[in-house]
Amino acid sequence: MRSQRLDFAEFYRRARDECLRTVLVSVGDYDAAQELVDEAFARACASWRKVSRHPAPAAWVVRTALNVNVSRWRRRRREVAVPDLGAVADLSTAHEAADSPVDPTIMAALLRLPARQRQVVALRLFLDLDTGRTAEVLGVAPSTVKAHLARALTALRDDLVPTQEQERSS
């Protein structure tokens, strides 16, 4: 039992930042992401014997955090209007620039991506998952992952790279 706890503690130490970054990109709110990741790690700890045998335990944590987010959203959707994604991005830029640990321009560009594209970007970039594992986590085909990633990178480039530089590089 003690070695299991140490084993989990080591996994938590190694994976917590990557998982938080991945979920932050997916949900767009730091406090919400932190809470979801904490809950997902608590569930991983509660089922550590099973989760430790998973081929990618960090991916399990992220999938669980995203599932918790969906469940909470379903519970609240009758009471809380879902904000427009563009508005969220603008709000993020306007109000959180001063204390956000993330470059607000990049965060806003990420938040303007459709949710699925954002999830693919997050899993590929921060958890370093390959196409197959990303497809498994999201429950989609590998070809869908590739298409989402290509579209997301194009959109991010359009958003983040100044027009002149794009013209120069093309």
Added chain:
Amino acid sequence: MNDHDLITAVRDSFTDVHSGTPVEQIVRRSRAVRARRRVPALTAAVAVVAAAGLAVTWLLPGHSATVQPGIHLTAWTVVKHADGTVYVRINQLRDPGGLQRKLRADGVPASVVFGNPPNVQSEPCQWYHGNAAGLLPKVVPSIAPGPGHAILAIRPSALPAGAGVQIITMTNLSRIGVRLVSTSQGCTGS
């Protein structure tokens, strides 16, 4: 900017994002997760045992055919864990007096009020006038109301002397409420 540069720029912009939650807090929370799982499991086990008992009864030779078949879900289940936390699952708004007695026997000075009109209390309970706002989350760390059942966790050890718990729900388990009350013979039994 090629894909690699773009990916690096995005990745680098998150290097200051760190999780500040200590592992001890996660481990503590995982215990609550395990406990949440145990309560439904216990209810399922009770149902299985009840079903098995019924099946055995029906198989006994010479058993009277007057036994009514069918399984009734228990109205509520109370489980006390080794750490002293008492978990309550309420499936139906029946037998508030029985639930009240069981909670008191498990060390929770409790009053239970179900239904509209509510079951009669021998004495109306008085609000507990200590630091109720800060205390309630410690005494009742989790409450999960739902349309089919409600689950509460109660920590009697967090109750100061003179304070008890009142569980109130009128007609709907999704609108269950808990408040801290002053203990008295008529309200919480002592």
